[in-house]
Amino acid sequence: MNATDLERRRNSILETIVESYVTTATPVGSKLISRKLGQSLSSATIRHVMGELEREGLLEQPHTSAGRVPTDLGYRVYVDAVMCTRRPSAEEVRQLAAVLGQDELDLEPALERAASILSQMAQQAAFVVAPTVTQGRVRQIELVPLGVRKMLCVLVADEEMIASHVIDIEESITRDEVGSLVRFLNTELTGLPFDHLLGSLERRLLAETDSFYHMVKRSLEILQHVRSTEPDERLFLDGTSYVIAQPEFRRDPRKAHALLKCLESEDALLPSLRQITVGRRVQVRIGPEVQLAGFDECSCVAATFSIGGQAVGSVGVLGPKRMDYRSLRTLVDGMAQSMTEWLHGGASI
Amino acid sequence: MNATDLERRRNSILETIVESYVTTATPVGSKLISRKLGQSLSSATIRHVMGELEREGLLEQPHTSAGRVPTDLGYRVYVDAVMCTRRPSAEEVRQLAAVLGQDELDLEPALERAASILSQMAQQAAFVVAPTVTQGRVRQIELVPLGVRKMLCVLVADEEMIASHVIDIEESITRDEVGSLVRFLNTELTGLPFDHLLGSLERRLLAETDSFYHMVKRSLEILQHVRSTEPDERLFLDGTSYVIAQPEFRRDPRKAHALLKCLESEDALLPSLRQITVGRRVQVRIGPEVQLAGFDECSCVAATFSIGGQAVGSVGVLGPKRMDYRSLRTLVDGMAQSMTEWLHGGASI
DNA sequence: GTTAGCACTCTAAATATTAGAGTGCTAACG
DNA sequence: CGTTAGCACTCTAATATTTAGAGTGCTAAC
Numbered sequence: 001m002n003a004t005d006l007e008r009r010r011n012s013i014l015e016t017i018v019e020s021y022v023t024t025a026t027p028v029g030s031k032l033i034s035r036k037l038g039q040s041l042s043s044a045t046i047r048h049v050m051g052e053l054e055r056e057g058l059l060e061q062p063h064t065s066a067g068r069v070p071t072d073l074g075y076r077v078y079v080d081a082v083m084c085t086r087r088p089s090a091e092e093v094r095q096l097a098a099v100l101g102q103d104e105l106d107l108e109p110a111l112e113r114a115a116s117i118l119s120q121m122a123q124q125a126a127f128v129v130a131p132t133v134t135q136g137r138v139r140q141i142e143l144v145p146l147g148v149r150k151m152l153c154v155l156v157a158d159e160e161m162i163a164s165h166v167i168d169i170e171e172s173i174t175r176d177e178v179g180s181l182v183r184f185l186n187t188e189l190t191g192l193p194f195d196h197l198l199g200s201l202e203r204r205l206l207a208e209t210d211s212f213y214h215m216v217k218r219s220l221e222i223l224q225h226v227r228s229t230e231p232d233e234r235l236f237l238d239g240t241s242y243v244i245a246q247p248e249f250r251r252d253p254r255k256a257h258a259l260l261k262c263l264e265s266e267d268a269l270l271p272s273l274r275q276i277t278v279g280r281r282v283q284v285r286i287g288p289e290v291q292l293a294g295f296d297e298c299s300c301v302a303a304t305f306s307i308g309g310q311a312v313g314s315v316g317v318l319g320p321k322r323m324d325y326r327s328l329r330t331l332v333d334g335m336a337q338s339m340t341e342w343l344h345g346g347a348s349i
Numbered sequence: 350m351n352a353t354d355l356e357r358r359r360n361s362i363l364e365t366i367v368e369s370y371v372t373t374a375t376p377v378g379s380k381l382i383s384r385k386l387g388q389s390l391s392s393a394t395i396r397h398v399m400g401e402l403e404r405e406g407l408l409e410q411p412h413t414s415a416g417r418v419p420t421d422l423g424y425r426v427y428v429d430a431v432m433c434t435r436r437p438s439a440e441e442v443r444q445l446a447a448v449l450g451q452d453e454l455d456l457e458p459a460l461e462r463a464a465s466i467l468s469q470m471a472q473q474a475a476f477v478v479a480p481t482v483t484q485g486r487v488r489q490i491e492l493v494p495l496g497v498r499k500m501l502c503v504l505v506a507d508e509e510m511i512a513s514h515v516i517d518i519e520e521s522i523t524r525d526e527v528g529s530l531v532r533f534l535n536t537e538l539t540g541l542p543f544d545h546l547l548g549s550l551e552r553r554l555l556a557e558t559d560s561f562y563h564m565v566k567r568s569l570e571i572l573q574h575v576r577s578t579e580p581d582e583r584l585f586l587d588g589t590s591y592v593i594a595q596p597e598f599r600r601d602p603r604k605a606h607a608l609l610k611c612l613e614s615e616d617a618l619l620p621s622l623r624q625i626t627v628g629r630r631v632q633v634r635i636g637p638e639v640q641l642a643g644f645d646e647c648s649c650v651a652a653t654f655s656i657g658g659q660a661v662g663s664v665g666v667l668g669p670k671r672m673d674y675r676s677l678r679t680l681v682d683g684m685a686q687s688m689t690e691w692l693h694g695g696a697s698i
Numbered sequence: 699g700t701t702a703g704c705a706c707t708c709t710a711a712a713t714a715t716t717a718g719a720g721t722g723c724t725a726a727c728g
Numbered sequence: 729c730g731t732t733a734g735c736a737c738t739c740t741a742a743t744a745t746t747t748a749g750a751g752t753g754c755t756a757a758c
Contacts, residue, residue, distance in 0.1 A: 029751050044701050047752070065708040065751050106515050106578070142493050144505060154503050154513065156493060162513055164503065166455050229455070241609035244593065244602065253599040260590035378720050393732050396721070414720050414739040 011082045012037070013049050014058060018070050018078045022324050025247045027067035072287045075299070075321060079284045083326045088334030096338035107160045110342070112236050114315060118335050119239025122328055124319035125263065127302075128236040128339075129273050131312050133157040134194045135232060141185045143222070148172040153222050157194070159307055159343055167225050173218075184215045198223050233274070233313070235266050246320045248297060255297060262294040263318070277304045277314040282333045287321050297321060301328045303336035307343055315339060360431045361386070362398050363407060367419050367427045371671050374596045376416035421636045424648070424670060428633045432675045437683030445687035456509045459691070461585050463664060467684050468588025471677055473668035474612065477585040477688075478622050480661050482506040483543045484581060490534045492571075497521040502571050506543070508656055508692055516574050518567070533564045547572050582623070582662070584615050595669045597646060607643040612667070617641065626653045626663040631682045636670050646670060650677045652685035656692050664688060 016036050020028045030043040030050060037046075050068055053059045058074035061067070070078065099117060100110055111128045119126035136157030144152040149172055154164045173181075189197050201223065204216045240263050243249065249256035262268060272292040276285050282303040288296050301323075302316025315335050317328055365385050369377045379392040379399060386395075399417055402408045407423035410416070419427065448466060449459055460477045468475035485506030493501040498521055503513045522530075538546050550572065553565045589612050592598065598605035611617060621641040625634050631652040637645050650672075651665025664684050666677055 027751090031751080042701050043751095044703095044753095045699080048700090051753080061752085063708060065706090065749090067751065104517065140493055140495070142491060142501075142503070144489055144491050144503065146489070146505065146509075152491075152503070152505060152511065154491070154493065154501070156495065156501060160495075160515055162501065162515075164511055164513055166509055166511075168453065238613070240589075241606055241613050244609060245606045250602040253593065253602060253605070256602070256605075257590060257594045260593060264587070264590050376720090380720080391732050392720095393722095393734095394730080397731090400722080410721085412739060414718090414737090416720065 009041075010049055010053065013046060014053060014070075014074065014078055015082045017050075017053075017059065017068060018075065018082075019324075019326075021069055022322050025322060027062055027069050029067035032067070072289075072321070075286045075325070079286070079325050085326050085329040085333075088330050088337060092334050093338045093341060096334055097342045100338060100342045107162070108234075111234075112238075114335065114339055115236040115238040118315060118317060118331070119242060122239075122317045122319070122331055123242050124317040124323065124328070125237065125239045125243045126317045127238075127269075127273060127315070129270065129277075129314045130234050130236070131161065132230055132232060132234055133161045133163040134227060134230050135312070136161050136194065137191045138189045138194050138197055139191060141182065141189065143178050143182050143185075145173070145175055145178050151178065151222075153226060155194075155226060158191075159312075163226065163230050165226050165229055167222055169218075169221060181215060181218055184212065185219055188219070194223075194227075198227060233270065235270055235273070237263060237266075237269075243298075243319060246322075248320050248322065258294040259298065262292065268292065273300075273302065273314065273316070276300055276302050276316070277311070282329050282336070283316075284325060284329065299323055299325075301325065301332045303332050305336045305339035305343065307340070313339075358390075359398055359402065362395060363402060363419075363423065363427055364431045366399075366408065366417060367424065367431075368673075368675075370418055371673050374671060376411055376418050378416035381416070421638075421670070424635045424674070428635070428674050434675050434678040434682075437679050437686060441683050442687045442690060445683055446691045449687060449691045456511070457583075460583075461587075463684065463688055464585040464587040467664060467666060467680070468591060471588075471666045471668070471680055472591050473666040473672065473677070474586065474588045474592045475666045476587075476618075476622060476664070478619065478626075478663045479583050479585070480510065481579055481581060481583055482510045482512045483576060483579050484661070485510050485543065486540045487538045487543050487546055488540060490531065490538065492527050492531050492534075494522070494524055494527050500527065500571075502575060504543075504575060507540075508661075512575065512579050514575050514578055516571055518570060522567075530564060530567055533561065534568055537568070543572075543576075547576060582619065584619055584622070586612060586615075586618075592647075592668060595671075597669050597671065604646060608647065611641065611643040622649075622651065622663065622665070625649055625651050625665070626660070631678050631685070633674055633678065648672055648674075650674065650681045652681050654685045654688040654692065656689070662688075 013033060016033050017028050020032065020036065030046040033046045034041055034043040050059060053074070054061070054068065057071055058077055059068040060071050062069060096117070100114055105113065111130050115126050115128045133155045136159065138155055138157050140156040142154040142156075144154065146152055146166065149169055151167055151169065151173070152164055153167050154162065156162050188201070192200070198220075201216055201220050205213075205220060240260060243259060243263075244256040249259065269292070272290055272295075275291065276283055282301065285300045285302075287299060290298065290300050297320060298318060299321045300316055300318050302314050304311035304314045306312060316332055317323075362382060365382050366377050369381065369385065379395040382395045383390055383392040399408060402423070403410070403417065406420055407426055408417040409420050411418060445466070449463055454462065460479050464475050464477045482504045485508065487504055487506050489505040491503040491505075493503065495501055495515065498518055500516055500518065500522070501513055502516050503511070505511050537550070541549070547569075550565055550569050554562075554569060589609060592608060592612075593605040598608065618641070621639055621644075624640065625632055631650065634649045634651075636648060639647065639649050646669060647667060648670045649665055649667050651663050653660035653663045655661060665681055666672075
């Protein structure tokens with residue numbers, strides 16, 4: 001038997017161990033593997049290989065007389081080099097997109113639903129991180145006077161991202177002034193990204209000679225308020241109850257509590273989730289790789305969805321390290337694709 | 350010793366048992382009570398009384414040689430007839446309101462914060478149920494054209510309740526038409542409750558002779574879309590992780606899971622929560638009284654907050670039956686009052 | 699390279715043991 | 729009559745003890 005054959009066998013043994021452990025949550029022994037591999041190899045041989053895999057740090061034993069369990073590295077190798085995930089079929093993507101789009105939802109409820117559907121299909125906690133108006137190209141601004149010193153500012157950006165904020169203004173303002181302010185703002189923006197718009201106004205304010213000085217000042221006042229109030233991204237999280245149904249957390253309620261606490265804190269979660277989806281395709285982060293306190297026993301499978309080839313947000317699942325990476329990668333990939341599709345079709349204007 | 354003295358003693362024994370059990374989560378025995386009551390009564394006498402209380406269904410024993418635990422009825426009597434809650438002081442209410450109002454938040458984030466603060470102070474899950482524009486008096490409507498067949502409808506109601514919806518319209522519409530539609534709508538509403546507005550338009554549509562027939566039709570199309578899309582109330586829930594930290598749920602993770610599942614389903618939760626806060630002041634619902642599947646081991650303390658004397662929403666905590674009803678009643682009361690106060694001060698325009 | 703056999707290890711489940719917390723009852727006391 | 733000390737009794741929860749068996753590594757033979 002040559003070297004690549006041997007390598008292939010090792011892989012298939014690792015694969016079988018991981019997949020068996022993922023479904024049963026029980027350390028797996030040599031006999032079981034031998035059986036699963038169709039008795040083509042005796043348990044003694046398997047034991048041999050398992051010994052090697054352990055020495056290389058891919059497996060470990062909870063105790064001497066137990067079967068083996070994959071280590072973080074074991075999962076890593078399984079995900080990167082062993083398991084073969086298929087890409088979701090066009091049909092699957094279409095179906096997901098259909099569910100997303102049915103009832104012609106607005107953007108926000110649709111994203112919420114995406115998280116909900118994903119969590120249900122994955123039987124794991126699922127999230128969607130989506131950009132807000134401050135990350136998009138502003139297409140329209142409307143100001144609704146609510147009194148002399150108060151107004152509602154409605155911002156519409158591409159892809160139906162909408163934000164509205166109540167703003168207190170320093171100097172009182174008349175209806176007519178509001179009208180011309182709106183006209184000024186809307187000629188000014190012409191599809192500019194929010195921050196560009198803000199920047200260009202700031203520069204104009206510095207050049208004090210500007211004939212629209214007052215307009216610029218007022219506009220800035222409003223937009224800066226929006227900038228500081230509106231978060232840069234929104235998080236939709238669903239299915240957290242699935243997580244604590246997992247046996248690893250049933251056995252240890254303290255871990256379950258720590259995890260839930262962590263999932264409750266949007267502020268802690270967002271940076272980690274953002275950092276995960278740097279690459280293009282589906283990303284898998286195992287245990288400590290997630291870089292989130294209290295998450296060492298958990299993994300994350302995430303992917304980005306895009307608009308015009310530009311990644312704008314991410315979807316993914318969160319669950320115990322012992323998760324079905326193979327199916328989940330396909331599923332998350334599909335969900336991300338269908339969201340991309342949906343954003344181009346239903347939601348774009 | 351006369352009858353009222355005896356009654357008073359029974360009450361103080363029940364009180365001590367409940368409050369001890371609430372803090373320790375351990376069945377309480379006669380000796381402990383005797384000690385807590387300053388040895389004024391021997392454990393034998395306490396045992397006597399406890400026997401009575403058990404026969405009356407206020408207490409029960411998990412098993413023969415354990416102490417006693419309050420029954421649902423026991424808690425009920427404790428809450429209704431025994432414990433004395435103080436009302437929150439004006440100072441406490443003021444402080445809570447200050448925290449709510451700081452940073453001059455918009456309505457929605459303030460409600461979210463209210464739930465968050467309450468859950469933190471109570472160390473229990475906390476909720477806020479708040480009305481949406483469809484429950485308020487509409488003060489302003491703005492339409493933002495997003496294309497020939499699409500527009501954004503922004504509704505502003507009292508107390509800064511705001512909703513925006515993207516609406517597809519059947520017949521294409523020009524900018525000028527939108528302008529006159531907005532003018533028509535805004536003269537029409539004049540602070541009417543949403544449903545009245547809808548009703549009056551519906552009636553006008555039936556009288557087909559109306560000179561504004563087309564306006565009315567278009568307005569209805571828009572408002573009906575809002576009616577069917579916008580929920581009647583919004584739920585803010587926070588601190589669910591506190592619930593599963595409670596010993597009763599640590600011991601039985603299945604219960605914890607069932608409960609979390611239940612808390613995740615907004616649709617199931619809302620009707621129950623709505624029904625709780627029918628009365629005026631703070632309401633306490635114990636176990637099955639909450640009338641919610643999977644909630645038999647939990648209780649709810651809730652109160653309404655109001656605008657102009659009219660209850661519009663509710664705040665409360667959710668936790669195990671073994672909760673500190675006394676402090677929580679004061680706390681929830683205070684939070685409700687401060688929200689009422691805040692709605693009158695900061696938020697109203 | 700593969701495998702049967704075997705001695706060895708360690709756990710998890712089953713069983714036995716024990717300490718003690720709490721009870722109800724009784725009889726005595728003021 | 730209400731109160732209380734005393735006592736036998738019950739039941740649990742914690743702690744040992746035993747046991748069955750799953751899984752291992754090693755060895756020697758194929």
